[in-house]
Amino acid sequence: MRRTVRSRLIRLFFIAGFGHALLSAKAASADSLRGIVDFGYATNDSKTADSAGETTQTNMNSFTQRYRLFMNKTFFPNLSLDAGGLFERVQTDSETAGLETTSIGTKTRPYVDLRLTTPLYQAGVGYSRREEETKTSAVGSATDVTEEYHAILGWKPDGFPDWSIRFDKTDTFDKARAFQDTTTKQAQAAVHYAYQGLDLRYQPSYRNTDNRIDAIETKELAHNGRATYSGTLFQNRTSVSASYELARVETETIASGTGEVSFPLFPLQGLSVLDDTPAEGALDPNPALIDGNLVAGAGLNLGLPPAGGDTRPRNMGVDLVIPSEANTLLVWLDRELPPEIANVFSWEIYTSPDNLNWTLLTTVSLAPFGPFQNRFEIRFPNVTARFIKAVTRPLSLVVPRASEFPDILVAEVQVFQRRPAAEVRGKTVRTTQTGTADIRTRILNSPSLYHELSFFVLNTDTPSRTSYTLSNGLSISQRLSKVFTASGRVTREDVDDPVQSGVAYTYTASLQATPLRTLRHVLLFSGRNEHLGEGSQDRNSLFLRNNAQLYRGIDVSLDGGLTTTKSDTGEDQQSTTLIFGANIVPHSTVTLELNYTGTTTDRTGGGRPDQSTVDRRGDVSIAYRPFQTVYLLASASRVERQDIKETLQNYAANWSPFPSGALQFNFDFNQDLTTRDNAKTRSIRPSLRWNITSRIILDMSYQMLKTESRVETVDNRTFSTNLEMIY
Numbered sequence: 001m002r003r004t005v006r007s008r009l010i011r012l013f014f015i016a017g018f019g020h021a022l023l024s025a026k027a028a029s030a031d032s033l034r035g036i037v038d039f040g041y042a043t044n045d046s047k048t049a050d051s052a053g054e055t056t057q058t059n060m061n062s063f064t065q066r067y068r069l070f071m072n073k074t075f076f077p078n079l080s081l082d083a084g085g086l087f088e089r090v091q092t093d094s095e096t097a098g099l100e101t102t103s104i105g106t107k108t109r110p111y112v113d114l115r116l117t118t119p120l121y122q123a124g125v126g127y128s129r130r131e132e133e134t135k136t137s138a139v140g141s142a143t144d145v146t147e148e149y150h151a152i153l154g155w156k157p158d159g160f161p162d163w164s165i166r167f168d169k170t171d172t173f174d175k176a177r178a179f180q181d182t183t184t185k186q187a188q189a190a191v192h193y194a195y196q197g198l199d200l201r202y203q204p205s206y207r208n209t210d211n212r213i214d215a216i217e218t219k220e221l222a223h224n225g226r227a228t229y230s231g232t233l234f235q236n237r238t239s240v241s242a243s244y245e246l247a248r249v250e251t252e253t254i255a256s257g258t259g260e261v262s263f264p265l266f267p268l269q270g271l272s273v274l275d276d277t278p279a280e281g282a283l284d285p286n287p288a289l290i291d292g293n294l295v296a297g298a299g300l301n302l303g304l305p306p307a308g309g310d311t312r313p314r315n316m317g318v319d320l321v322i323p324s325e326a327n328t329l330l331v332w333l334d335r336e337l338p339p340e341i342a343n344v345f346s347w348e349i350y351t352s353p354d355n356l357n358w359t360l361l362t363t364v365s366l367a368p369f370g371p372f373q374n375r376f377e378i379r380f381p382n383v384t385a386r387f388i389k390a391v392t393r394p395l396s397l398v399v400p401r402a403s404e405f406p407d408i409l410v411a412e413v414q415v416f417q418r419r420p421a422a423e424v425r426g427k428t429v430r431t432t433q434t435g436t437a438d439i440r441t442r443i444l445n446s447p448s449l450y451h452e453l454s455f456f457v458l459n460t461d462t463p464s465r466t467s468y469t470l471s472n473g474l475s476i477s478q479r480l481s482k483v484f485t486a487s488g489r490v491t492r493e494d495v496d497d498p499v500q501s502g503v504a505y506t507y508t509a510s511l512q513a514t515p516l517r518t519l520r521h522v523l524l525f526s527g528r529n530e531h532l533g534e535g536s537q538d539r540n541s542l543f544l545r546n547n548a549q550l551y552r553g554i555d556v557s558l559d560g561g562l563t564t565t566k567s568d569t570g571e572d573q574q575s576t577t578l579i580f581g582a583n584i585v586p587h588s589t590v591t592l593e594l595n596y597t598g599t600t601t602d603r604t605g606g607g608r609p610d611q612s613t614v615d616r617r618g619d620v621s622i623a624y625r626p627f628q629t630v631y632l633l634a635s636a637s638r639v640e641r642q643d644i645k646e647t648l649q650n651y652a653a654n655w656s657p658f659p660s661g662a663l664q665f666n667f668d669f670n671q672d673l674t675t676r677d678n679a680k681t682r683s684i685r686p687s688l689r690w691n692i693t694s695r696i697i698l699d700m701s702y703q704m705l706k707t708e709s710r711v712e713t714v715d716n717r718t719f720s721t722n723l724e725m726i727y
Contacts, residue, residue: 032073035727040064042720044400050712060094064722078118085110103136122154122164130372143175146372161193161200172372181212197231214259216421219252234441242437249430255421263424265326265415266432267318271355271389272300272410274312277615277641278348278391282355283315289413290318294332294375297409302333302345304395304402307652307670308621308633311396316413317389319355321458322465323499325417329378329390331367332412337405342369344399347378347392351385358389379418388415397670397683398707400718433459447478452491467497485512500533518549536568543577553585571606575599589626595619615641629656649673664689679709695726 046058070084086109094101111128128148135141147170154164166188173181188205203224210217223246230241253261270289275281288298300314316331329349346365350358361383367376378390390413395402435457443449452475457468473491480486488509495501508526515521527540543561550556559579566572577599584592598616621635633652639645653669668685687701698721705716 032071033727034070036066036068036070037725037727038064038066038068038722040066040720040722042718044716044718046400046714046716048712048714051710056097058094058096060092062090062092065089079114079116081112081114083110083112101137103134105135106133107131120156122156123152125149125151132371144180144371145171145173145175147171161191163189163191165189177212179213182209183212184209197229199226199228201226211259214421215256216259216261217254218261219254221250223248238439238441240437240439243435245432245434247430247432250427251424251429252427253421253424255425259421260418261421261424262328262416262418263428263430265320265324265417267415268321268434269319270298270413271315271317271319271387272298273315274310275315276312278313278315278350278389279358279360280356283317283387283389286316289316289410292412294412295334296411297334298411300410301407302392302394302410303406303408304397304399306406307631307654307668308623308635308650311394313391313393314410315389315391316410317350317387318413318415320386320388320415322460322467323353323384323386325382325384326388326415327380327382328416328418329380329388330375330412330414330416331378331390331410332373332375332414334374334409334411335407336374337369337408338401339369340400341395341402341405341408342376344395345376345392347376347390349378349380350389350391351383352387352389353385355387358387382417397672397681397705398714400705400716403668403685403701403703428462431459431461433457447476450475465498467495469496470494483513483515485514486510487512495532502530502532504528504530504532520547521545538564538566540564554582555584556580556582567606569606571603571608573601573603575601589624591623593619593621613642617641629659630654646674646676648675662691664691677709677711679707681705681707697724698722699724 040063042060042062042064044058044060046060047055048058049055066086066088068084068086071081072083073081075081086107088105088107090105092103092105094103108131109129111126113124113126115124116122117124126149130146131143132145133141133143149169151167152164153166154162156162168184168186170184170186171182172184184207186205186207188203191200191202193200201224205220205222205224207220207222208217209220226243226245228241228243230239232239247266249264251261251263255261267290270286270291271283272286272289273281273283286298286300288296291298300316302314305311320326343366345367346363347367348363349361351361352358362380364378364380367378369376395405395408397403435455437453437455439453441451443451452471452473454471455468457466459466471491471493473489475487475489477485477487486509488507490507491505493504493506495504506526506528508524510522510524512523513521522545524543524545525541527538529538530536541561541563543559545557545559547557548555557580559577561577563575563577564573578596579598580594580596582592582594584594586592596616596618599614601613601615603611617637617639619635619637621633624632626632631652631654633650635650637648639648649672651669651671653667655667656664658664666687666689668683668687670681670683672681673679683703683705685701685703687699689700690698692698700721701719703716703718705714705718707714707716
């Protein structure tokens with residue numbers, strides 16, 4: 001079953017030579033034609049031994065052929081044709097415990113796009129087809145197809161409203177039309193007008209989805225309008241910004257069979273953070289997670305971190321403002337992933353009422369990815385919550401081929417409520433209105449005194465509810481001397497909401513001292529007193545932050561503080577926090593980093609047993625670059641929290657003796673040690689890149705990966721080579 005490396009390489013270079021001659025002839029006759037040919041071969045041997053002494057041997061060989069053609073032709077100054085295609089064939093032969101399997105995957109993706117573009121108007125039509133066939137010796141074959149047609153028309157007159165219209169038709173089916181046969185037709189328009197500080201937008205859309213397998217047809221008519229204004233009054237003493245948004249979605253479901261219908265939810269805010277304590281702590285705003293762009297990264301990378309990189313879990317979520325029922329998250333990525341990479345991600349789903357305290361809902365060990373859309377579909381039990389987030393870890397070295405995926409960027413997070421078609425048969429209408437207003441007025445110049453007024457209102461009809469928040473505040477700041485600056489702010493928030501209504505007061509005061517250019521101290525006091533619904537809570541904190549550059553190349557910071565929380569249930573909570581950081585560069589070739597974070601929390605009262613928890617983490621790392629071509633790294637971490645006490649160590653080395661030559665050699669070493677299960681992971685990976693010409697590149701690598709723990713030992717060895725030719 002297994003072919004030798006020698007015979008595979010002979011076949012690779014024979015096909016490469018034939019492809020080179022063929023495409024060179026085509027390129028000579030058409031200047032606008034460009035092609036890329038890839039041939040790859042990989043072999044993997046893996047041996048796993050468990051704690052009982054049982055061993056499993058897996059051998060795998062794969063051969064990849066990939067042909068890509070691109071053509072761009074300009075017929076007239078404003079008329080262009082963009083066309084091309086991809087053909088890929090991957091054959092994988094594997095043997096596990098004497099069981100042999102052969103699978104062949106084939107992808108075909110032609111596309112064509114004709115566009116007419118001028119400063120005043122634009123028009124275009126396009127077609128693309130994605131066909132993926134998988135043949136497995138033990139299962140059989142399956143072929144999935146997606147065909148897309150689109151047409152666009154736009155008008156952008158100077159000084160007048162601009163508009164655009166787009167029509168799309170998408171057919172998704174398997175070749176036998178036995179498991180999937182869906183047609184989606186969509187028309188959407190956009191009208192936009194801007195004048196000075198006024199911005200007006202209106203976006204109507206219509207979508208018809210016909211699922212012939214489940215006998216479900218849905219028709220969706222949506223209207224979305226938004227008006228915003230920003231400007232200044234009274235000789236720039238007052239700044240004003242306001243917005244109003246109306247979203248109305250009418251859905252008609254025609255169902256004669258079984259299946260489900262997805263209803264999208266519209267978050268007010270996207271949220272994300274890197275944090276290894278997902279049950280506690282707030283997520284930071286991340287507007288790019290809900291901006292509608294399904295391909296541009298939003299600052300979260302699920303790929304393999306570099307040596308010494310941040311391996312903390314990636315937390316990504318949304319704020320729905322009003323607690324809503326949901327059961328599905330779609331996490332969109334900026335790229336396609338093969339199954340062996342997509343299937344290693346496990347997802348934890350958390351919910352929260354306040355973006356501070358999170359409850360684990362469920363763990364989804366395997367979420368479907370693709371095949372035609374670059375997204376994970378994470379399904380979880382129905383839950384009603386305001387904040388929902390998904391948590392996953394980036395790739396690790398133990399994942400085969402992980403080194404090929406250093407960048408896997410999250411582009412978008414979408415939330416849906418999927419319901420059985422029988423429950424939603426007929427028409428449903430959802431209308432959401434959102435209004436905001438912010439007014440900031442300068443009362444005094446010295447001291448700098450401002451009045452701040454903000455208003456937020458949200459109205460929905462399913463469920464029918466209206467909530468608003470009115471905030472009035474005063475902020476003041478004054479430079480007391482060359483060294484000291486003081487500032488403060490007090491705010492009253494009036495909240496009217498069907499779930500909880502009441503009033504809250506927030507206040508902050510700070511004193512900043514800068515006695516030297518290299519020394520800075522900030523004393524910050526903040527608090528919040530709230531009476532919302534039937535409960536009340538007082539939260540106060542006092543922090544001292546210090547930053548200093550002791551010498552050139554030695555920067556240190558030391559922060560410490562106390563936080564107290566009291567609620568009407570009688571529960572008291574007190575937390576003390578100490579944070580230390582140092583960055584030391586004793587020589588241009590050496591960098592030393594020290595970090596420590598420790599929090600002790602004591603809870604008493606409230607009818608519950610007294611509890612004291614400790615959360616500490618200390619990190620130290622040293623990086624040494626004796627030469628431009630050599631990089632060495634050593635780091636250690638100690639983590640202590642509740643029932644977890646572990647020490648982690650990482651050692652890494654990189655050597656690139658010929659970084660700019662035609663023949664480039666690279667050597668990577670990485671070793672991770674952890675006291676949890678006495679686990680040790682060691683990776684040694686030499687690689688070679690030969691720029692044969694500016695258009696022909698050969699890559700070869702050999703990775704020796706070994707993982708040892710109390711549970712099992714895995715010895716994995718992978719050889720891969722890839723030849724790329726550009727025409």
